[in-house]
Amino acid sequence: MPFELFVALRYLREGRLQTWLILAGIGVGVGVIIFLSALINGLQQSLIDRTLGSQAQVVVRPPEEMPRILPRADSALVSSVVQRPPQRVRSIVEWQRVMSLLRRTPGVVAVAPTVAGPAMAVRGPGSTAVTIRGVDIDSYESIVDLRGRLVAGTFDLAGFKAVVGTELARELGVGVGGRIRIQAAGDRGGVYTVPGIFDLGSKDLNQRWIFVSLRGAQTMFDLDGGVSTLEVKGDQVFQAEELAGRIRDRTGLDAESWMARNGDLLVGLRSQSQSSVMIQVFVILAVALGIASVLAVSVVQKSREIGILKATGTRTGSVTRIFLLQGAVLGAVGSLVGIAIGTTLALFFANLARNPDGSPTFPVDLNLWLFGRSVAVALTVGLLAAILPARRAARMDPATVIRNG
Amino acid sequence: MDDTISLLRVEALTKTYGERVVTHVLKGIDLEIRSGELCALTGPSGSGKTTLLNLMGLLDRPTSGRILLRGQDTTPLDDASRTRLRARSLGFVFQFHHLLTAFTAAENVLLPLLSLHGNKEPWMRERALTLLAEVGLSDRADYRVTDLSGGQQQRVAVARSLVMDPPLVLADEPTGNLDTQAGEQVLRLMRSFNERRGTAFLIVTHDESVADLCHRVVHMVDGRVDSDTRNGVEGWEQDGGTSVQTHEPLS
């Protein structure tokens, strides 16, 4: 064992109560950081999962059609009100070409063509406004895991089949194998069999969305082989806005990221992360001050011994390292204690309350990266906190401390 | 013929403390310690013995004058070089707080070796155990030093001062804190190491009986060497070396 580590460990062991107390202090600090991070990461992850569980990271649409006023030759000022044209489902020009362009765009993992449009779902006396989502189940599944969201039946869209959400099924009183009528503009539509029922985790979507085959939706909205949207999955959830920008530049189409669509959620997540970071910074500061004060006291207590070490040939650099190592060891061991405390706390919390579906109300995200980061931070903080005490020890003049005890 | 060599030599050494209120502690000391010497440094309290010893041990820097260790002038050296030189050439025994309380007797003895070589190796413990046996503490090697008596602690300190096999050991009142019997035991140990290994000792003391055991007694008064006498020990006649300077007592 290296000399400096040998002496450092012995000093820590000798400091018994002091050492245990500061280890407990670091442990509680790191534990709080781990617990907080696990909880916030878990909550945020589940919020994001929930959000992206039903929508694509980037949705590509034809550009907005707005009538423009041609400038008049006499450049007289013209006051006018510009109105949007009546809404109808529009298709993306040459969507197959656009899709292959998107697939070649860096950062894109999957692209699925879909058709979305408004319609009425009718069964017996009941009727309700719905959004028809025409999808090719195989390509769409790489965007949203529909089969995983199925609560009854199958996700079979071939022919006149319509998969509905739990709310709509309840509202219309339809079960698997039942039939509903779907009516779109221009008296298009027909009678569809319900092969399955989904739950997308949102009451609104469970009530509004109906999945039919891509071809069925194309006919319903008179698109003649066209699609109204291309849905894109990128390789990094939080790069979706940049990806949308790249897609806009490349295609000239309207591309909207999930982040733009869920601005409020994102602002919430950000401020949550920021306050978590603030708390962590203060906890780390408190831990650092704790370590520094324990070591500063130890340097004073040990000044005579430091003098003796120096008189018997210990180099100044070694004295510095002895105290730096004490800081590092305190940080490392304390962070292990903290991992134990934080993990216990997080698991306790996760098991405290459960949603009706059995998933924890407070999902926690404990992972090796979080543990590794905590150890690294605590070790670094320990080292940094030890710098001042170590320098003080190194500066100690052996003649003076030996003479004065 | 003199076959001894100069181990440590100070020339015109002065030391003053303080800036506004200046205390002249050493007022020009010339002294030489040669190999194999067993030398006592006596003098009243406050006469500057500890100050001189700290300077000779390269623990402190003089105000003026030179300190030559085995012929090499140490005054221009930086702290790191002086530490290295001290580790190899000098052993120390202090009056108080001699040992590191967190360690066992054997560990205290081997720590200087460990700090020089960086890593613990079995031969270091062997060497420590041999020395502890020589000071009569084989059975206390693995005791925490706080569990040893004052005399035993000081014997551990003597063993430690010898672990690097230095040619010279500087001891500042090594018996000052011990009862007569324990003090005598420590002193006899030093003398026996001096005889068997030829290690030179410079021992600060104001105990007459300690001085009587030594070959040479340097007496300090008020920051000056007042007298430098040799006891009639055989083999200690010297032919006019600079180390023998007899001063007239100041009146």
Ligand SMILES: Nc1ncnc2c1ncn2[C@@H]1O[C@H](COP(=O)(O)OP(=O)(O)O)[C@@H](O)[C@H]1O
């Ligand atoms: N750091 C210091 N600052 C001021 N005066 C000091 C200091 N160290 C020692 N002295 C003074 O130097 C004188 C000699 O001290 P010291 O060498 O310890 O004498 P001795 O060991 O012979 O008793 C004393 O008067 C002491 O007060």
Ligand SMILES: [Mg+2]
């Ligand atoms: Mg003294």
